[in-house]
Amino acid sequence: MNITFEIFLRLLDNQGLETKDLVEDLDISLRKAQRTIKEIKNSLDSNPSFKxxxxLTKxxxxxxxxxRFLLSRDQVLVLIKIxxxxxxxxxxxxPELTQKMLNMLYPEQRELASASIRSEQIAHNYIDNQSDRLEKIGxxxxxxxxxxxxxxxxxxxEAFEQxxxxxxxxxxxxxxxxxxYFFIVGFLKTTRENRIFRIDWMNKIKKSSVKIPFNYSKHYDxxxxxxxxxxGYNGKKTHIVFEFYGYVEYVKDEFPSxxxxxxxxxxxxxxxSxxxxxxxxxxxxxxxLWLLGETTILRVLSPKYIADDIRDTLKEGYERYLE
Incomplete structure (x- = not known):
């Protein structure tokens, strides 16, 4: 391998190399190592594409x-955690995606980031549906x-057992x-309405020659x-008023309005308070579902049909425990 290219790759894959390391590893003189590093720096600085x-830093x-365009260690850590x-x-x-992100890091950083998710990797906390999402999403x-x-x-x-x-x-x-889950919103040919679909339940996706007149008054933003x-559900716009007995920021995080x-x-x-x-x-x-999950710390006041819906569902659930 060309010695300049070899040194370039070594500098690329390490947080810091001394010239003596290059002398020992590559069996070259100190003068050769210094001159090559200088050549690499001049090439990077003088070529706009490389720069x-x-x-090259010291x-x-x-x-x-x-x-310059790779993610930092902290950015990789956060993204992998999410x-x-x-x-x-x-x-x-x-595993393929996380490994590609880890490969952006220097070896020392990579080990720290890998250790932070080792427990999750061992536990195999994957969703049950094995559909390939990345290809479909692209x-x-x-x-x-x-x-x-x-x-x-x-x-x-979800709608039927069969x-x-x-x-x-x-x-x-x-x-x-x-x-x-990943979802997609689409404007339907049949109903001329927007509908949400779960992507891993979609198959045989292809471009259609059918033209669907688009109603911009129903544009989904x-x-x-x-x-x-x-x-991942859509519904009819309304305002819900309720008493809340917990930490309000959690509600604001779920519903910014x-x-x-x-x-x-x-x-x-x-x-x-x-x-x-x-x-x-x-x-x-x-x-x-969200309202039902928070029923120990909220009570719906209005509209009445939603308050009744939540009350009746809770009553139905309670009666199951009386059997």
Missing amino acids: KYFE NGNRYSINQ LTASRSLNEKEF LLEEFIYHQDHISFEYTDH ARTETVEMRPIHIFFDNY HGIETQHEAF CRVIKTIDKPNRFPF VKVLEIEVNYSDGVK
Whole structure:
């Protein structure tokens, strides 16, 4: 291997090398090592293409080459932690993606980052569905970018125990992630309405020649709508008012539209004053699930049909424990 290229690669793969290390490892003279490092620095500094990506630095007696566009150790750590906690990829996709991120780091940094997720890797905390999401997401994003129309087979495992498969034609609009799963919003040919699909339940995705007239009055802006939805469901816009007996910031994190109407004087077994809150939501099974999950620290006041829905569902659940 060319000695200049060999030294370049070694500097690229280490946080710091001294010239004596190169002398010992490559069996070259000290003068040769110094001259080669200088040549590499001059080449990087004088070539705009190289300079855009690489920077040769010296810290004390140690030299290294930084890659300007790679993620830092802390950025890789945070992204891997989020990816691990989301459990969004299968047992093939997750290790491949995390390893590529780890490979961006120097060996010492890589060991620290690997150790931080070792327990999760050993535990194999992957979601049950083994569908390959990365390839599907990439394909769907291409269709969205080119404003293509698509057709696919969709198997809804949630609606019935014996899952049913339907053929769907739509204009894909936006992909998002929520609560373990990736979803896509599309404008349907049949109903001329927006609908959300779980991506790992989609198969035989292909571009369609069918043109679907798009109703811009029903444009789905996920950046806005995501503030009003939960668990990947869409629904009808409404405002919910409820008493809340816990830490209000958790509600604001879930529904950024949350506002405090007032503080009321009511007993509370938790160390918080009781607030009356209002959230703007697209009421759906997803929002209902969130409300039910918080029933020990909230009571829906209005609208009445939602208060009744939550009360009746809780009553039905309670009666199961009486059997």
